[in-house]
Every structure is written in structure tokens, then in C-alpha cells.
Amino acid sequence: MRQGEVSALVHSLTLGVVYVPSCELQAFKEELRSSANGGEGELKNSLVSQGMLVVNDVDDEENFIRLRDQLRSKMSLEMMYLLVTDGCNLRCTYCFEESPSVSGSFRAMHMSEEAVVKSLDLFASMTARYGNPQLEKVIHLYGGEPLANRKAVYRAVSYANELKARGSLPDSCRLVIVTNGVLLNEEDAQFFSANAVSVGLSIDGPAFITNLYRVPKRSGINVAERITHAFRLLKKHGVGVGLSVTLTPEAVDHFDEFLAFFTEGEFRAADGASLNLLHYTPHVKLSDDFYRKAVECQIKAFQRFREIGFYEDRIIRKVSAFVDQEPMYADCGVVGRQLVIAPDGRIGVCQDFVKTRTYFPRSVYDTDHDDLLDVLFENWRNRSPFFMTQCTDCPALGICGGGCPASAELKTGDKNNIDERACFHSKRVLEWLVWDAYAAAR
């Protein structure tokens, strides 16, 4: 990539970067064409040291396959999504669950306390066998809206404590509840505080944006007010709160107001946020340049967030891969990192398919789980841009992760296709990172 008179060369696997005056690079390329080894000099030495200049393509291909297989082999079981209900008190405009392919004649169901216990037992035994002891274990209490089945939430937390006391789950195992906040009360906040449960709270910015998309099924509820009330209760009791935020067209169009909401108002007291790029849904019409604008907003938000030390997960994933020079194999846990348990105890790999139970081949009520991971992940372990032929020459391969397979399936009919948002997102963020780092390096 080039900016003015300077070119940047990026190794997509090691994320090494070499900056060189464009005229010198051009001269070097010509020299390389005319003589086999390209002569000697600082540029050649730098390119060799960064693995950008190799003796032959065969070595390069072998290195790629070795790294890919090494990254894949590191995908160990560390997370569980416990879907305590697939019903919800909101009908968010952009919700995947409201897409035509997954709604239809759907009836919500709640997870029983028996299924909660069996799920946690399964997670404890499977992570003991197949997890990496060095990595944190996380149980996500999820839905639907999990607080619509409060009994199961409380049972899951208390039983996780029992498993920790027995040594079946590590003490460091973290519990997170992902909620829209509307049903949250003071007793919940006290309970989460007492049991070190952190909360993912959904809010899309100022009230006029949040209430536009986060629509209650029962009229007369001001969702933004309820979320704010929930946030205050959680902060009052010292509960860790991360904000799940969707970047909507309105957020992009009113970006300064949207950003100030998180950097200057009371929500700045959150522990972090995720600014999610709105995924494909037939219910929201997006302009052709929406993703381009949304990624620019995400970058601008990060520039402000890093000044005030506010953690934004979506971009940090890519920034961390770049900073640590550790390529990211997959964004999504479907490559072997997660179990998803439906309310009836069916075991799957992706919560976005819970209503249809697609990809939920087993149950917590099965008596034998010996081959569970092979059955679950057989067709998912390779769902990485490292296995997508159209991605192998992409400069952003090392920071990409391939986006969301469910979104790719909804849009294209095949989970192994590219999630087009990730493609644009990764390339643009890489370009920004390379030149932002250059400002510090020169």
C-alpha cells in the first residue's frame, strides 16, 4: 500500500511491516527482475528479515500451511453459550432471530433447571478434557432475553459456584449475562455483584436511535430509559458492564452525537463496548456505502476511545493481532472454541441457528459424549479465511478472522463463503493501522 512518496509492505501472516520510499521500491523491483537476487542493500535485507523476500514459492507455501495448521490446532474448547430461553421481550428491527428463515411458526421455550445442571456438567467435563488450562473459561448466559427465564439464570450461577467449589470448574471461570436490560431489577444487580457475574448490556446510542431499533413487544415501554436504569443499578452495585452497540445508519449519520453519548455521558463508566457492524437483514435497508462509512466511524471512535482508555472490542481484536504480531485464525468460536446449548438441551455450535435448531446434532441428555466435538465441529474447524482460497493473497489475512459464518449463510446460502463485511472491514482497518503506526515510527 502507498501513501504519498512512501510505500508500506505488509507480510499478511507475520504482520511485519516495512516502509520504503516508493521510488526506491520501484528501483528494487526492476533490479530484482534483471538479476536473480536483486543485489544487496538495506531494503533487500529488511525484506528478507521480515520473510517478504523468499528463495522460492514452495517454502512460502509450506510456511503458510504450517502456520495455518498450527493456528487451527490451538482452537480449544473455552466457551459455552447457555441459551436459557429463545424468547425475547423485544423485537429488535435488525435481530437475526426475526429474519424470515428463522421465524415462521416459532414458539419460545425456557430451559429447565435440570438442563441447566446437565449443560454445566457437560461444559466442566469437556473443558477439563479438551480445554487449554492456560486460557480463561467463559459461560455466557444468553437468549433470547435470559432474564425472561430468571430462575434458570440464578440456577446456572449457583451451580457454577458449586462446580468451582468441587474443583470441577476453575475458579477463574467467568460468567457473563447478555441482556437487553429491560427486565433487570435491583435484586438481579445485587446477585450479579455478589457472584462476580459481568453483564453485556445492549444499547445503540442516544434514545432516539436505541428506541428506533430496540422495539418492545408490549407497548408503552421506553426501552432506552429502562436500559439506562439498568446500567445505573449495575454500576451502583459494582457490576462489570460491557456495552453491546450496533452501528446503525442513524449512528453513522449522527456520528458526533453518537460518539459523545459513550465518551462524555454516564455510559463512559462502562468497562468497554463492542461497536458491531449491522449484519445483513432484509428488515433494514442499507445504502451501498454503509459499510464503508460504518468502518470509518469505528476507526474514528477508536481514535477517541484510545485517548480516554476506553476498550472497544471489535477493533481491538484486529489491533491486538497487529500489535502482538499474532495472526487471528477465526473471529467466531464455531471453529472449536464454543458449545451452544439450546433451551431444550440440544447442543450446537452457533446461537444464530437456535430457532431452527440447524447444526444442533446432539443433546445434553445423551449418555455418551465421547465423540461430541468431532461430530459438532467436523464441518466447522476450517471456517477461517486461512482456508478460503480467495483470501490467501489478501494483505489483511492476519487480522481478519473471516467474520460471521451465520451472516454469510443468511446472505449467500453457504456458511463457508466470505462474510463481505469482514472483508472490507479488515482491509480498511489494516490500512489505517499501517499508516497510524508509521506516524509513530518515522
Added chain:
Amino acid sequence: RVIVLQPGNRVKVMGNVRC
């Protein structure tokens, strides 16, 4: 001149930072 990006300069993109 040729510059190889070093870890000390990479980490500066983090600024003050450490459903």
C-alpha cells in the same frame, strides 16, 4: 529511508487502552 516497524512503535496504536 527503509523502516522496519518495531514492537515499540506498534504498541503506540493502542494509545491508553490496555448481543
